[in-house]
Amino acid sequence: MCSKRRxxxxxxxxxxxxxxxxxxxxxxxxxxxxxxxNPAVSLQDAVGIAERWLAVRYPQSTFNLEWYEMDWEMGRWxxxxxxxxxxxxxxxxxxxxxxxxxxxxxxxxxx
Numbered sequence: 001m002c003s004k005r006r007x008x009x010x011x012x013x014x015x016x017x018x019x020x021x022x023x024x025x026x027x028x029x030x031x032x033x034x035x036x037x038n039p040a041v042s043l044q045d046a047v048g049i050a051e052r053w054l055a056v057r058y059p060q061s062t063f064n065l066e067w068y069e070m071d072w073e074m075g076r077w078x079x080x081x082x083x084x085x086x087x088x089x090x091x092x093x094x095x096x097x098x099x100x101x102x103x104x105x106x107x108x109x110x111x
Contacts, residue, residue, distance in 0.1 A: 032072045039077070039098035043068060046079035046096040053103060054085060054092065062086045074104060 041049075051063050067082040073095055081094045089111040095104045 032075075032077075035070065036077055036098055039070070041079070041096065041098050041101040043070075043079060045101060046081060046094075046098075047083070049096055049101055049103065050081055050083055050092070050094045053094075053106075054083065058085050058088075058090075061088070066091065070098065076104075078104060 047065055047068075054061070054063055062085075064084045064086060065081065066084050069080045071078060071080050073080065077098045079094070079096045079098060081096065082091055083094065084091045091109045091111065093107045093109065095106070096102070097104055
């Protein structure tokens with residue numbers, strides 16, 4: 001037979017697993033605010049921020065916006081941008097905060 005203490009521990013672990021599953025299913029929908037309809041940093045602003053960042057590293061290049069999306073990442077709304085550097089086979093992915101315009105994260109991919 002199980003002791004009361006062990007039974008309580010098993011029940012607590014079960015509730016913890018259930019709570020974690022509910023949070024994963026929710027995908028933080030419950031915790032984020034509504035999608036901004038008029039963000040402080042527009043898509044054009046975000047692209048300009050990323051292009052200025054790239055221009056320092058690739059002064060003789062042009063940049064093409066390949067894909068974009070406003071998404072909930074890292075606990076805030078961000079512009080997620082994929083920008084290709086021309087000439088070349090380099091693509092950058094940026095996460096730019098819609099409230100501040102800060103580049104929160106970037107990643108370089110080589111095709």
